Every structure is written in C-alpha cells, then in structure tokens.
Amino acid sequence: MRDVRVVYRKFDEKLHWHQWMRFLGEDEYGVWLGAPAGSVSQRGDEPTITQEQAHVQLFPQDKWFTAIFNDEPRYTEIYADITTPVEFSDDVVTMIDLDLDVIKRRDGTVFVDDEDEFAEHQVQYGYPADVIATAQQTCDWLVRAVSTDEPFLTVYKTYLDKIR
Template sequence: MITIQAQKYDGMPHYTWQAKLLDLNDEYLIVLSYPETEIKHFSKNEVFTVNNWWIELYPFKKWFTISMEVKNRKPRDIYCNIAKPSSYKNGLLTFIDLDIDFAKRDGKWKVLDEDEFETHQKKYNYPVEVVNKVWETLDNLQFNLKNNYFPFDGTLETYISQIPEYKM
C-alpha cells in the first residue's frame, strides 16, 4: 500500500488515503483503491468512505490526475483533477490540486469547481503560468476525450482485471 496526498497550492494537506500500487513507470503511477477506503479530508476535517473500486492514474509530467470508479467490473464515473504533476517518493505520492475538475457523472462530462479555482487563484496568488497551464490542460483533456487519446484510450480499463474478488 502507498499513501496518496493531495495538497493545496501552499503545500498544506488537502486530503489523503491509501491505495494498492498497480503500476509504476517513468510516465505515471497507477493505483487501486478498495471499497471501504477512508479518505481524510483536511480542509473539511472529515473522513469519507468510498463505496466502490477506483483505478487512479497519477502522471509525473502532465498536469492532471484521473480516478475511474469501477462497479461490477465496469467503468462508471471518471474524475479528472487539474493538478501540478505528481511526485512519488518512499511510498508517498503527492500532487498539488488546482481546483478545477473535469468529470463524468451519470454519463455526462462536466467542468466543475471553476468558482473554487477563481477563489484560490486569488488566495494563493497563482502565477499566470500556472493559470494558463490549468486552462491548457483542461482543453487537452477535452480534446483527448473526443479523440480517444491517452488517458481516454482504454489504458485505465486494462487494469480492471486486477481487481480481486472482494466481499463487503
């Protein structure tokens, strides 16, 4: 198991949880989060429990993360965090969450939390380069989705076979 920690732009923990490492290479890390995984949310001072499996991708050079919910061995919701590139060292994966999300819920894709991005852009004084990279990344994700390019090319789905039999 490894620990994953999302951080805010100032480096403070935002939320954290543990997951099983499935793949690690020079480009990204992929993990599997189990049902009943507890996610500690620091800013809300709460602990949430996930109900299904999640296959998660954390690129080391790209400005996003992706979590794909899997129910009954089929992909369901997908959640893309716009984030600074992930970092992995000594069993700890970290990334800076930049607020805007691109998500598929109930079969529909939506951009979420633009208001939170605007608020935090001022609060944390995001440099113009970061702001531009956020919008560029969102555009790239939408383009890649439309054209079935990575990470929407079936890469995450290939890991569904690694979900063990599990009784809740």
C-alpha cells in the same frame, strides 16, 4: 502489493484529500494505484469517507493532472483533477490541487467543475500566471481527451480488474 500514500495539498500547502492506495503498476501513461471497495479517504482532518466502489488512479509523470477511474455503478466514470506535476518520494505521491476538475459521467457527459473556486484561488493564493495558463490548457485538453484518447477509453479497465 505495496501500499502508497496519496496526498493532495492546496496551493497554501494545506492538507486536502489523502488516502492509502495499492501500487498496481506503471506504463507509458504513468503510475497506477488502486483502492478496493470499502477503502477510506479523507479531506484534510474531516471524518473519513468509505468508498462503496473500487477505483484506480493514474499519476502521470510531468503532466498537470491526476485521474480517478471509478468502478460501476458509480455515476462518475472519470474524475480528473488539475494539479501540479506529481512528486514521487519513497511510497508517497504528492501534488498541489489546482481546483479545476474534468468529470465524465457514465452516460458520456463531460463537464468542468470548480471554475469558480479556480478563479477565487487565483486571487486568494496568488497563483502565478504560468500556473494559471498551464492549468487552463490542461483542463481544455482533458475535456476532449477523456472521450477520445487512451488511457481514458479502455486502458484503465485493466487496472480496475486488478483491484477488484
């Protein structure tokens, strides 16, 4: 398996979350990368964080989100970031994090996180109107989709099996 660098930035290009992941495959939903238990991630230049459970991540083409699918027993099953469309270059995946997150807990609870940050950054970074509208539309769609549509129901489990 080849390693791929995942780099999230904020709208001002400041480094946000980043880590190395393993390429697991590509399907009609996008590119799937995985990180085994014990892998590390880092926000900006803060200390690294060791992940206790394996997780896989979906990077759809031409969509305004990425999604993390966590292995059990982590209480967050799905964590979807609203982002600009992903850019693929060699073995690096980059995107701009647009603050809004759709989270699905293991008990089925779904909620939107960081709406306050989204509102604040619209002003601070001067998000264009089309970026705001597309981010909000994607967020609204994901709130429903994470409980009703693939790849959020069973498809991701195949990739989790690969990284375990």
